[in-house]
Amino acid sequence: MGLLSIIRKIKRKEKEMRILMxxxxxxxxxxxxxxxxxxxxxxISPTLGFNIKTISYQKYTLNIWDVGGQKTIRAYWRNYFxxxxxxxxxxxxxxxRRLDDCRNELHNLLKxxxxxxxxxxxxxxxxxxxxxxxxxxxxxxxxxxxMDKTRHWKIVGCSxxxxxxxxxxxxxxxxxxxxxxxxxx
Amino acid sequence: xxxxxxxxxxxxxLLGFGQNFFYRKNWLPESDASNPSSMSNxxxxxxxxxxxxxxxxxxxxxxxxxxxxxxxxxCPSFESxxxxxxxxxxxxxxxxxELTQIEQTPESFTKADLDNVxxxxxxxxxxxxxxxxxxxxxxxxxxxxxxxxxxxxLEKVALKLxxxxxxxxxxxxxxxxxxxxxxxxxxxxxxxxxxxxxRSFVLDTSGFRDRKGEVLVENLKGKDMGEFMLSDLVSCDVxxxxxxxxxxxxxxxxxxxYAGPALGSVLIDDVEDCVFVLASHxxxxxxxxxxxxxLRVRSRPIIEDSNCVRFAPYCLQYDxxxxxxxxxxxxxxxxxxxxxxxxxxxxxxQSPNWSILPENERMSDFRxxxxxx
Numbered sequence: 226m227g228l229l230s231i232i233r234k235i236k237r238k239e240k241e242m243r244i245l246m247x248x249x250x251x252x253x254x255x256x257x258x259x260x261x262x263x264x265x266x267x268x269i270s271p272t273l274g275f276n277i278k279t280i281s282y283q284k285y286t287l288n289i290w291d292v293g294g295q296k297t298i299r300a301y302w303r304n305y306f307x308x309x310x311x312x313x314x315x316x317x318x319x320x321x322r323r324l325d326d327c328r329n330e331l332h333n334l335l336k337x338x339x340x341x342x343x344x345x346x347x348x349x350x351x352x353x354x355x356x357x358x359x360x361x362x363x364x365x366x367x368x369x370x371x372m373d374k375t376r377h378w379k380i381v382g383c384s385x386x387x388x389x390x391x392x393x394x395x396x397x398x399x400x401x402x403x404x405x406x407x408x409x410x
Numbered sequence: 411x412x413x414x415x416x417x418x419x420x421x422x423x424l425l426g427f428g429q430n431f432f433y434r435k436n437w438l439p440e441s442d443a444s445n446p447s448s449m450s451n452x453x454x455x456x457x458x459x460x461x462x463x464x465x466x467x468x469x470x471x472x473x474x475x476x477x478x479x480x481x482x483x484x485c486p487s488f489e490s491x492x493x494x495x496x497x498x499x500x501x502x503x504x505x506x507x508e509l510t511q512i513e514q515t516p517e518s519f520t521k522a523d524l525d526n527v528x529x530x531x532x533x534x535x536x537x538x539x540x541x542x543x544x545x546x547x548x549x550x551x552x553x554x555x556x557x558x559x560x561x562x563x564l565e566k567v568a569l570k571l572x573x574x575x576x577x578x579x580x581x582x583x584x585x586x587x588x589x590x591x592x593x594x595x596x597x598x599x600x601x602x603x604x605x606x607x608x609r610s611f612v613l614d615t616s617g618f619r620d621r622k623g624e625v626l627v628e629n630l631k632g633k634d635m636g637e638f639m640l641s642d643l644v645s646c647d648v649x650x651x652x653x654x655x656x657x658x659x660x661x662x663x664x665x666x667x668y669a670g671p672a673l674g675s676v677l678i679d680d681v682e683d684c685v686f687v688l689a690s691h692x693x694x695x696x697x698x699x700x701x702x703x704x705l706r707v708r709s710r711p712i713i714e715d716s717n718c719v720r721f722a723p724y725c726l727q728y729d730x731x732x733x734x735x736x737x738x739x740x741x742x743x744x745x746x747x748x749x750x751x752x753x754x755x756x757x758x759x760q761s762p763n764w765s766i767l768p769e770n771e772r773m774s775d776f777r778x779x780x781x782x783x
Contacts, residue, residue: 251677251694267739270709271694273751295714296696297753300554319637320677322660354655354674355636356616386674 248315250294671738
């Protein structure tokens with residue numbers, strides 16, 4: 226029996242999902258994780274390194290890897306690609322100036338072979354801020370339609386500040402991953 | 411399960427290490443002794459002898475290859491760093507020479523040539539990415555730096571060739587009547603080139619941009635709380651009263667910025683010789699040089715690619731600032747203004763890029779009002 230099949234078996238038993246959360250700095254990744262876990266979001270320092278949160282969601286256990294987005298540490302993202310079931314890309318919808326950066330980083334990420342099987346959820350965050358672009362506008366600017374047709378993806382508008390949209394996004398992601406990995410259930 | 415994985419990896423490592431160790435111990439004597447041993451084996455079965463010869467040859471080849479790679483880098487790697495470096499410098503050479511050519515005689519080149527160069531740069535980037543897993547981290551950093559430099563010079567050349575259009579409300583009638591042929595040609599191909607950045611900028615966010623030598627006053631009180639943007643300001647004095655959701659600051663030179671609390675975050679990029687007085691939940695400072703920051707922050711402020719920046723506590727006063735601070739949950743001094751994280755200095759000792767502004771050099775409470783303008 227190969228290593229891979231052992232891992233698959235264990236995973237199936239534990240119903241574990243590994244979710245990688247990335248995006249430019251200041252997009253709200255850590256806030257999203259804490260908010261969905263019902264924790265205090267009022268004091269969050271920019272992430273120097275990464276945080277891991279394990280949360281129970283529906284009947285699954287989500288291991289969420291929240292990796293810092295500062296330019297200096299983006300180079301280390303690739304250390305976290307292995308075994309990723311779901312990818313969450315977080316966008317600051319109010320930061321119009323850096324949307325080009327955001328698109329380039331995302332498309333670079335999607336070229337990565339180790340992420341090719343991962344479901345992709347895009348959070349158009351900060352929808353509560355006046356002047357933020359809508360999810361459909363973000364989808365256009367990020368050129369999401371140009372993505373590989375085999376990719377499972379969805380864009381969801383949200384606000385980590387109010388919590389709106391977060392559950393909708395996670396629901397989709399978890400369902401999509403489950404339908405791929407746990408087909409037999 | 412993680413434990414299982416770790417132990418598996420441990421076993422693999424041990425095996426790998428063992429192999430390496432074995433090689434190192436055995437190569438040298440084996441290949442050094444290749445001559446005498448082949449002599450003594452002469453009267454053996456010819457096929458075995460042949461095999462033995464072949465093996466010796468393989469070993470000595472490997473030994474040589476290893477010795478060669480040792481010359482260039484001291485740490486052993488499984489792939490050849492030399493061959494990567496050779497290929498890298500070759501590509502780099504061809505790109506630089508092409509760029510200088512274009513730069514010297516811009517008239518004789520078109521956008522297609524530039525695209526070609528930029529494709530080569532991406533190729534180079536790909537090469538580095540593909541090899542990054544086995545390269546020493548210094549080489550990766552050095553090559554990435556080279557690529558960034560190349561991109562920069564490419565951009566410069568591109569600007570020379572195709573001057574970037576400035577956004578303006580000019581009527582169409584005032585079009586110059588003597589367009590240079592090359593420029594005209596480029597214009598025709600341009601629609602897909604216009605960066606979406608320019609497009610989105612046209613969307614209205616409140617803020618100040620492209621100003622020089624002015625006092626800019628804004629009272630946000632009573633307005634919808636949104637983001638506020640300051641960009642491309644030179645020698646300006648910005649006074650912002652009231653609360654905002656977020657503040658974006660980009661490309662400021664020799665400016666002073668006094669702002670009421672921001673409920674979300676402040677993002678600063680590319681500022682030089684400025685003074686900032688800010689209160690916010692999060693503050694990120696990128697590419698700042700010779701700036702002073704008077705901050706109140708709920709979390710740790712960070713700097714990246716910055717130097718000669720100094721920090722002091724918040725010191726702003728205007729009518730009603732206490733209420734604004736309280737409503738933004740920034741009424742208490744957290745002391746975080748001095749807990750700066752430098753992303754370019756991940757060590758325990760104090761970063762050389764920032765310091766605490768000595769008390770005798772700090773400005774005292776600074777008062778602003780709507781009548782300042």
